[in-house]
Amino acid sequence: MQKSPNRSKLRNFWQPPFTRRPKSSRPEGIERPASKTQDQTPNTKSRVLIAWGILIAAGLGLSINLYRLQIIQGSKLTQKARNQQMVNLRPFTPRRLMVDRNKNVLAIDRPVYTVFAHPKLFEKSNEEMAERLAPILDKNPAELVKTFQSRKSGITLAAALPEASADRxxxxxxxxxxxxxxxxxxxxxxxxxxxxxxxVNIDRRGQAGVEYSQEKLLERSMQTVRLSRAGNGALMPDHAPEGFLHFDDLQLQLTIDSRLQRAARIALKEQLEKFGAKRGAVIVMDALDGSLLALVSQPAYNPNEYSKADISLFKNWTVADLYEPGSTFKPLNVAIALENGVIKPDDVFDDPGTIKVADRIIKNAVINGYRRINIAQILQTSSNVGMVQIIQRLRPSVYYNWLERLGLGQKVDTDLPFEVSGRLKTQEEFIGSPIEPATSSFGQGFSLTALQLVQLHGALANGGKLVTPHVVQGLIDSKGQMHYSPARPAPRQIFSSAIAQKVVEMMETVVSEGSGKSAQIAGYRIGGKTGTAQKASPSGGYIKGARITSFVAILPVESPRYVVLALADEPKGENAYGSTVAAPIVKSVMEALIPIEQIPPTQPINQQLTDPAP
Structure with missing residues (x-):
């Protein structure tokens, strides 16, 4: 069978490419091309060298980059990776409770709720929603309907709803x-x-009072912890430190007694309203250690609604404002004179009602004509003339040094914030003018805070020691055990105990026979001193017709311990004096203090009421 020429061509087409063909098949006159391998050998070497060069350069670049990443930027990149894998978390911890001396709660952190409305998601009508929510939110249903119609979503209905209302x-x-x-x-x-x-403000930072001054004690020390984070950003609680959410149960206990505080506030408000006074204050101190059992100021504010209050009320004016104490300072001047031996308890002075000092005439508040009075009677009648004569027996430099020793012109070391330093003229000014010691003898010409006056009278009540007034008792646990108590300066002896007691006994005659009769309490021996001082003007001199009335008491006289001070700023009326405005306040406060502190009467009350006055 004759082979097809096409099949022959196909067989030649599939012949292996490197099979040498017979010479007879090569056309004559065509030479065999030179070997391809031999022609391209130099090009191949260059390409290999180029490839190796590229590989070496790439490897060198990778090495350099690896060195940069691992050595130069290693710590920085490691930290960056950790920041992506870990999260710093400071768990929220409530501020410590604040309680009074009887563990009554004064401040506490509580859960509240912000309520948002999204009307577009309501399944009920706006009217029906308003009817059901209005009683809980204490709002008008019609107003709620208008609120729902104002926006489709994100409407704030309540910013701080109590937990009980939120549950409803x-x-x-x-x-x-x-x-x-x-x-x-x-x-x-x-x-x-x-x-x-x-x-505390919206950022939970104390802005006034103990919330401000004792913030370190009120804030629990909670460490920031680092938690692992999964690839999707979720926290991995398995990596949390054990017990990191636990915190102590300590509470900040104050020395304040809420029962006494309430009684003082009631008495103070009643007298301020009666005499139309601008403001007033009451302070009760245990002179043995300086603890303040009550500190009331009016007008006051509600700390739950501090944004509605006058900002001037945030500073307690008994520690932040200065005033001239007037006659309430006279017992301290008597103690200074007795300590220096320039007078004796039974000394008698001439009191014509006026006295000339340099080019000034000093008068008594009430001029009763010429009389001879002893030191106790000087306090009873609040004689300015008698006090000037007492202080004139002291050298001005000695007297000035004693005023400095009492701490005038300085701050009281207390745990209440915003306290200011008193004002006392320089020694050169004081000694250079005879009128300065004279006016200081009846409590004018210098200024102090109400708290400092209480501290000074505390030195008369506790045997001559200057103690630190304070409101912080310390940190206690839920069982009442004390865990921390602030360190305070040691009491400083300024008067001898005998002289301090003698002055208190003189002050007793002010209550039993003098201007403080309205502070008498049957069965109890009480020392006191009234004060009606001109009110100093910020621009110098005194404000015409403006005065501060006050009364300070020490009880019980036979064993002095408690100091009670009441102040009324700018009371109105012709009969507005320390004896008529402040003394009744102090009496009401003492009547509450006696059963609270279980102070026994000096003698049976019935006998006190029937025995004739000495």
């Missing part, structure tokens, strides 16, 4: 409402002790 809303099971929990500082006693307690 939750039980309604209404769609379109959102409750977000947060913590808020709450003051159960409202304005009762606001001057002492203070308040």
């Amino acid at each position: 809303i939750s039980t309604l099971r209404l769609n379109g409402l959102e409750l977000i929990q947060k913590y808020s500082r709450f003051y159960p006693t409202e304005d009762l002790a606001a001057d002492v307690v203070g308040y």
Whole structure:
């Protein structure tokens, strides 16, 4: 069978490419081409060298980059990776409770809720939603309907709803409402002790009172912890330190007694309203250690609604404002004179009602004509003339040194904030003018805070020691055990105990026979001193017709311990004096203090009422 020429060509087409063909098959006149391998050998070497060069350069570049990443930037990149894998978390911890001396809560962190409404998600009508929410939110249903119509979503209905009210809303099971929990500082006693307690702002930072001055004690020390984070950003609790959410149960206990605080506030408000006074204050101190049992100021503010208050009320004026104490300072001047031996308890002085000092005439508040009076009677009648004569027996330099020794012109070391230093003229000014010692003898010409006056009278009540007034008792646990108590300066002896007691006994005659009769309490021996001082003007001199009335008491005289001071700023009326305005306040406060502190009467009350006056 004859072979097909096409099949022959196909067989030649599939012949292996390197099979040498017979010479007879090569056309004549055509030479065999040179070997391809031999022609390209130099090009191949160059290509190999180029490839190796590229590989070496790439390897060198990778090495350099690796060195840069591992050595130069290693620590920085490691930290960056850790920051991506870990998260710093400072768990929220509530501020410590603040309690009074009897563990009554004065400040506490409580959960509250912000309530949002999303009307577009309501399944009920706006009217029906408003009717059901209005009683809980204490709002008008019609106003709520208007609120729902104002926007489709994100409407704030309440910023700090109490937990009980939030629970009521939750039980309604209404769609379109959102409750977000947060913590808020709450003051159960409202304005009762606001001057002492203070308040915290929206950032939970103390702004006044103990909330400000003792923030380190109120803030629990919670360490920041680092938690692992998964690839999707979720925290991995398995890597949390054990017990990192636990915190102590310590509470900050104050020396304030809420019962006494309430009684003082009632008495103070009544007298301020009666005499139309601008403001007033009451301070009660245990002179044995300086603990303040009550500190009331009016007007006050509600720390739960501090944004509505006058900012001037945030500073307690008994520690932040200065005033001239007037006649309430006279017992201290008597103690100074007795200590220096320039007078004796039974000395008698001439009192014509006026006295000339340099080019000035000093008068008594009430001029009764010429008389001879002893030191106790000088205090009873609050004689300015008698006090000038007493202080004139002291060298001005000695007297000035004693005023400095008492701490005038300085701050009182207390735990209440915003306290200011008193004002006392320089020694050159004081000694260079005879009128300065004369006016200081009856409590004018210098200024101090109400708290400092209480501290000074405390030195008469505790045997001559200057103690530190304070409101912080310390940190206690839930069982009442003390864990921390602030360190305070040691009491400083300024008067001898005998002289301090003698002055207190002189002050007793002020209550039993003198201007402080309205502070008498049957069965109890009480020392006191009235004060009605001109009010100094910020621009110099005195404000015409303006005065500060006060009364300070020490009890019980036979064993002095407690100091009570009441102040009324700018009372109105012709009969507005320390004896008529402040003394009744002090009496009411002492009547509350006696049963609280269980102070026994000096003698049976019935006998006191029937025995004739000495």
